[in-house]
Structure formats: C-alpha cells, structure tokens
Amino acid sequence: MKTLLLMRHAKSSWKDDSLDDFDRGLSGRGKKDSPRMGELLKEEGLLPDYLVTSSARRARKTADQVALASGFRGECRLTEELYLAGPDKILEVICQTPDTCQRLLVIGHNPGLEEFLERHLGTYTPLATAALAHLEIAIDAWQALLPETRFVLARLWQPRELA
Numbered sequence: 740m741k742t743l744l745l746m747r748h749a750k751s752s753w754k755d756d757s758l759d760d761f762d763r764g765l766s767g768r769g770k771k772d773s774p775r776m777g778e779l780l781k782e783e784g785l786l787p788d789y790l791v792t793s794s795a796r797r798a799r800k801t802a803d804q805v806a807l808a809s810g811f812r813g814e815c816r817l818t819e820e821l822y823l824a825g826p827d828k829i830l831e832v833i834c835q836t837p838d839t840c841q842r843l844l845v846i847g848h849n850p851g852l853e854e855f856l857e858r859h860l861g862t863y864t865p866l867a868t869a870a871l872a873h874l875e876i877a878i879d880a881w882q883a884l885l886p887e888t889r890f891v892l893a894r895l896w897q898p899r900e901l902a
Contacts, residue, residue: 741876742842743833743890744780744787746805747852749773749869749898751797761822765800772869772898773801777808779896780844785873787844788813789836793821795848801869802846811844821847826855827886836881843881859890869898 749769765773780786786809792802794817802815820832829851836843849866856864856872866872874890 741878743874743876744785744844745852745872745874746844746846747849747866747868747870748798748801748846761795764796773804774808775898775901776869776871777805780809786811787842789840790815790844791832792817792846793848794819795822798846823848824851826851826858829855830884830886834882834884838880859888860892864895867897871896
C-alpha cells in the first residue's frame with residue numbers, strides 16, 4: 740500500500756502582469772494557506788517521505804512553505820514536467836518515485852490534477868488552490884501505477900474549511 744498526497748499550489752499573485760505565468764509568485768492568501776497545509780500534514784501524521792513539485796515559482800514557494808511548516812526533511816524533486824501537466828504526465832512523474840518512498844507529496848496545477856484525480860477515483864473532485872487530497876493506493880511499487888489503477892480517497896482538505 741502506498742499513500743499519495745496530491746496538492747494544488749497555493750493561490751498565486753496576479754499583481755505583476757509583466758511576469759510570465761511560470762514566474763508568478765504567491766498572493767497574500769497563498770502565503771497564509773501554504774504553511775497551514777504544512778501544519779495539517781504534521782497534525783495528521785502524514786509527513787511525506789518524498790516531495791515532487793512543479794518548478795513553477797508558485798508551486799516551488801508552496802512546497803517551501805509546506806516543508807518548513809510541517810518539518811519535512813526528506814528529498815524534494817523539482818520538475819518542469821509537472822508545469823501544466825495532464826494526467827498522463829503526472830502519472831509518469833509519480834512512477835519515477837523511488838520505491839523506498841511510502842508516502843509521496845506531489846504539488847502541481849489544475850486542470851491536470853483534477854483530471855488525474857477523476858481518472859483514478861472515477862468521480863470529479865474539485866481542488867481549490869492549496870487543497871490537499873490524501874489517497875491510498877493498493878500497489879507495492881510506484882512503477883506499478885497504471886492509468887486504470889483506482890485510488891481510495893481517504894480525505895480531502897480545502898484550505899477555506901480549516902480554522
């Protein structure tokens with residue numbers, strides 16, 4: 740059994756319209772929600788063994804704040820492959836995870852994350868910015884993950900629902 744934590748990056752800033760989409764940072768709300776979700780991981784006993792994030796600035800900043808607030812000390816991989824990735828690319832990135840990892844945190848973007856979840860849950864599951872899905876997968880190795888593999892959604896947290 741493997742645990743996948745799927746998180747959409749926190750709310751991005753649109754203040755500087757001269758910035759390329761890839762280079763947008765976090766808004767005030769994003770800077771507040773990211774550490775809260777990191778604290779949640781710690782409180783729920785869901786610290787990941789490994790973290791993979793899109794290399795887009797807003798995703799990197801989300802990952803940094805989540806890691807700091809949660810006390811995460813594991814390995815972190817930044818990849819441009821997750822930037823605006825669809826379900827097939829997300830699956831490919833996850834399959835590259837070392838098998839020693841039991842709990843993986845992936846931070847990426849919509850609509851790809853929602854499409855990935857819909858494929859593996861069989862139902863549409865909306866992810867607001869900084870939302871976190873806790874998924875259980877009946878596999879022994881990440882490489883065994885297939886497009887038709889079904890996940891169990893253990894829990895979904897939307898930042899606005901947290902105190």
